[in-house]
Amino acid sequence: MSEEIKKERKKRSLSLIQPTSIPTLGNYLGAMKGWSSFQNDYDTVFGIADLHSITVRQDPKKLRQQTIELYALLLSVGLDPDKSILFIQSHVPQHSQLGWILNCYTMFGELNRMTQFKDKSQQHSDNVNSGLFTYPCLMAADILLYQADIVPVGADQKQHLEITRDIAERFNGIYGNVFTVPEAYIPKNGARVMSLADPTRKMSKSDPNPKGTVYLTDEPSVIMKKFKSAVTDSEMSVRYAEGKDGINNLMTIYSAVTGKDFDAIESEFAGKGYGDFKKAVGEAVVAELEPVQKKYNEYMADKAYLQEQWTKGAEIASKVSQRTLDKVMKKVGFLQK
Ligand code: TYM
DSSP states (O other): OOHHHHHHHSOEEEEEEOOSSSOBHHHIIIIIHHHTTHHHHSEEEEEEOHHHHTTSOOOHHHHHHHHHHHHHHHHHTTOOTTTEEEEEGGGOTHHHHHHHHHHTTSOHHHHHTOHHHHHHHHHTTTOOOHHHHHHHHHHHHHHHHTTOSEEEOOGGGHHHHHHHHHHHHHHHHHHSSOSOOOEEEOOSSSSSOBOSSOTTSBOOTTOSOGGGOOBTTOOHHHHHHHHHTOOOOSSOOOOOOTTOHHHHHHHHHHHHHHOOOHHHHHHHTTTOOHHHHHHHHHHHHHHHHHHHHHHHHHHHTOHHHHHHHHHHHHHHHHHHHHHHHHHHHHHHTOOOO
């Protein structure tokens, strides 16, 4: 079988991430860390969801800078522009075009049930815009344009994947098999990393407490400090159990980084204090991020290379996504040029 045909038959994996700040350890363990491994077995597409990021007000200069930094980080975690399509969403107008069409195939009641909409409209009560509400339609467009089979994401995106499937099935039900119905791929470990300062809440870029969130470009000393101050409990025993949110979270992080299971971690730290455990988790994270940070600095020193890659990514992404958009427009009844 020729390479070309083999390539045609690979399943497609796709995921995007917002450039709203340097990614967190949550973004990394829940999504980015695993993405590069898909490159061998899947046809892979990864993107920066800058259109989604303006559902919350952004400083234009910062948004541009963060987009460049995120592109460099995607390369630094091992995404290879020769193996994957790596694009920036606003460079590919097909996303907005299909996004609009899918708005018209998504029900108000479905969007109104989205927990992210409820959370974000509480967090940004001064700016509950309609983009925030119809966010899942654009996300569905991102996925369906490329006929993705699987979408590797953290657990918080599960509901958005479910609505994407519903939209695809509804559209296919009316017009025939236009879209591949995608499945979420959620990692076993690290799918929901919690804040170090409040382990009942998701680790997030928008956490008002800076101690709660580890960023991928944090200096080793800063990472160690954040882990040392991580909230735990008064039991002083490293074991995974209900009510031990802080320790459970640290065990999850340690396990996701080292590959050790919870039993092995409990044995390793039997009889040891939380101080030793927190130090070990911090050191494991520092060691994990060291090569990523090294590459990041190299990529950031070569902006011309980055620009060349995102330009190439936009061209390929446009070509691939236009095929689906053409099909959709024909089915819906738009007159061809
Ligand atoms: P975003 O930018 O919030 O997050 C990017 C990825 O990181 C995961 N993630 C986490 N995983 C574990 N623990 C955490 N604390 C944590 N925080 C974030 C997210 O689940 C996600 O996989 N709507 C998406 C972006 C998007 C997208 C898409 C994703 C736009 N279009 C199409 C997939 C396919 C978002 O806001 O992710």
